[in-house]
């Protein structure tokens with residue numbers, strides 16, 4: 064029975080833990096925090112073993128999931144490196160720190176997976192991109208898939224640089240949709256609907272569209288065309304989006320996110 068240890072258990076780790084307790088035995092899970100107060104809170108909430116002793120936790124674990132803020136990782140790795148070896152799988156959900164940087168800090172070859180989940184993980188609706196280095200075995204990849212499948216959808220990418228693209232599409236993506244919804248609700252309110260109704264219709268429309276897109280076999284442009292009758296109202300709005308270069312706006316935004324991810328990574332190289 065594999066033991067999974069979270070090093071750092073704030074927002075992201077808590078989301079993953081709440082998914083894992085539905086699929087794994089609680090005694091397979093360990094979590095560490097900086098303060099005893101957080102450790103006690105977490106133990107009470109999830110009924111799992113928690114500690115502030117990272118080395119002790121890593122010693123007991125087969126899979127170590129690093130979930131601290133990026134500026135904490137170097138110190139943490141130095142602290143636990145004596146307990147790491149090639150039989151243990153390290154999964155880093157830390158944004159922006161390349162695998163080679165972690166290996167340099169460890170001063171040893173290790174099996175490392177980089178994971179980029181997103182915030183809908185709290186509702187077990189995450190989209191997680193995963194990348195493995197050469198040391199990761201097939202059975203370790205399966206374990207990583209089963210961990211992140213507990214909080215939503217997972218996909219493996221074949222190059223580490225593609226994690227920056229995952230960041231630009233799904234990591235940062237929830238905020239793009241929030242902005243779009245914020246604007247739609249604001250305009251519907253300005254056009255006469257009361258604020259609460261405008262917000263409810265906007266959210267329900269986003270949910271309905273996402274569910275339709277997920278359930279359908281058709282591609283996204285076919286779905287759009289189906290609800291765009293020639294000469295109809297939707298066509299007017301879509302034509303306005305196209306004439307105003309919506310694609311250019313989205314292209315620039317996604318490149319800006321990916322470029323920022325690259326820049327952050329380069330600072331940790």
Ligand SMILES: NC(=O)c1ccc[n+]([C@@H]2O[C@H](COP(=O)([O-])OP(=O)(O)OC[C@H]3O[C@@H](n4cnc5c(N)ncnc54)[C@H](OP(=O)(O)O)[C@@H]3O)[C@@H](O)[C@H]2O)c1
Pocket residue numbers: 070071072073074075076095096097098099101102117130131132133135139156157158179180181182234
């Ligand atoms: N949130 C997201 O949407 C998202 C998405 C993708 C990736 N990530 C990545 O997830 C990581 C964690 O983000 P978060 O939002 O979950 O952060 P967070 O809520 O601030 O949690 C950080 C956790 O780390 C613990 N910690 C700090 N120093 C530690 C140490 N030396 N040893 C053990 N535990 C320590 C903290 O313990 P205390 O509570 O005791 O201080 C806390 O439990 C980040 O690297 C981020 O890049 C986040």
